[in-house]
């Protein structure tokens with residue numbers, strides 16, 4: 001199905017220490033990353049891993065394990081307090097603040113609580129990333145209509161979020177996250193409060209996007225969702241560290257794959 | 263060109279605020295603008311008065327002549343023959359008594375009251391007052407010459423103090439307006455914190471976010487300043503119209519064209535200040551976030 005990760009992940013495993021070659025297809029690289037909020041204890045510790053360009057990743061672990069914190073590092077809402085984070089092959093842990101917007105425009109985020117702007121119509125919510133990226137109004141209309149149609153909300157484009165159902169809001173949030181065809185899509189519990197059918201439909205949106213080349217990272221507790229994607233890579237967090245990515249999950253072993261640096 | 267200042271209509275919708283002027287900021291700016299202009303106008307009037315007084319007194323001198331009845335004619339002729347002196351004239355005793363009446367009432371007419379004779383004259387610029395003094399003293403040894411400028415010095419100093427006071431008040435009002443704008447900008451930021459966070463997450467730059475705010479603040483400031491200026495103009499015109507009665511008090515001082523231009527610049531300067539301060543406040547606040 002998807003050459004990027006059907007066995008390809010294993011085949012592409014690079015010789016340890018071959019730094020130059022390693023950067024080529026890694027979209028995310030964590031090196032001894034730790035994160036603490038304020039003066040508290042570290043909520044993430046010693047994270048060493050790389051995510052392949054075009055991969056599909058599930059991030060699981062018990063509540064409080066640090067999944068959202070890890071995603072915040074990915075979508076640049078937090079800087080690591082320790083270690084290095086590379087995104088798109090560039091060091092961002094100590095990049096100047098002014099350099100961050102450019103990276104953020106390449107990342108789509110589905111927040112757990114949607115974070116739709118309630119006084120904007122569904123159309124304007126979905127259009128926001130395009131407008132921020134500087135698209136002219138002429139270049140906004142068609143893609144937004146198309147995206148809304150794609151998530152099945154063509155007839156709700158002028159509705160404001162409070163008048164939409166939970167599932168509809170979730171689809172607006174997803175449309176907004178993908179409108180710019182991000183290179184990296186980060187979704188935090190995107191199926192947390194929808195029924196199983198809707199969860200499946202949303203997952204299909206992600207896989208369709210993934211087929212177009214977007215790297216997808218989904219944090220979820222939803223085992224059934226993971227089972228739907230036998231080819232996806234797994235990352236499991238417990239107490240702020242990654243636990244054996246292949247052994248910890250009951251999924252078919254060839255799916256539980258993430259490259260962990262020693 | 264000014265695109266950094268103004269957001270497009272779709273950008274403006276992002277904050278979801280009603281179009282047009284609203285909120286307390288325009289009122290506040292209007293009050294500040296009004297007060298600034300009135301105070302500045304008063305300061306300029308004082309400055310002009312001081313200038314007029316100083317100018318009229320600059321070359322004017324008086325001679326006090328004891329035993330005037332006998333000595334005054336000699337002093338006058340000495341003055342008229344002195345180099346650089348013009349407009350030498352005796353101040354008649356009747357005039358002196360009339361002036362004293364303001365202070366002493368009918369007692370001023372008492373013949374027992376010794377009233378010194380006076381002469382006054384203008385001295386050309388660069389002429390030697392010492393030479394004039396010598397000639398006067400040879401005509402009347404006890405005569406003393408006083409420069410008007412000396413007499414007026416305390417008055418002028420008070421006027422200058424008033425002038426600086428007005429300037430200081432204008433600066434204070436501007437500072438207060440700026441502080442109010444900073445508070446308003448912070449309030450607006452708090453109100454829209456959620457929207458801003460979402461925009462930042464999508465890669466909006468601080469300048470993009472700031473654009474959303476500064477247009478609103480610039481318009482509020484401009485409308486407020488203009489309204490305050492209009493009210494101040496009305497009050498100043500009313501005051502000038504009724505000032506014929508107060509003519510003595512104001513010395514008939516008018517504001518010149520340059521003064522009026524300066525006053526008109528004040529609301530514009532206030533608008534520019536408010537916009538700049540708001541922009542800076544927003545940018546500074548935004549920098550606190552990652």
Ligand SMILES: Nc1ncnc2c1ncn2[C@@H]1O[C@H](COP(=O)(O)OP(=O)(O)OP(=O)(O)O)[C@@H](O)[C@H]1O
Pocket residue numbers: 037040043061062063064065066067068069070
């Ligand atoms: N802003 C914050 N300030 C301080 N501590 C925080 C903050 N956010 C998260 N934490 C702490 O960090 C730890 C990890 O939280 P995080 O939200 O990343 O967990 P999670 O795996 O996403 O949990 P859940 O499955 O419940 O969403 C928790 O102990 C939490 O209390």
Ligand SMILES: [Mg+2]
Pocket residue numbers: 067068069188
């Ligand atoms: Mg979470």
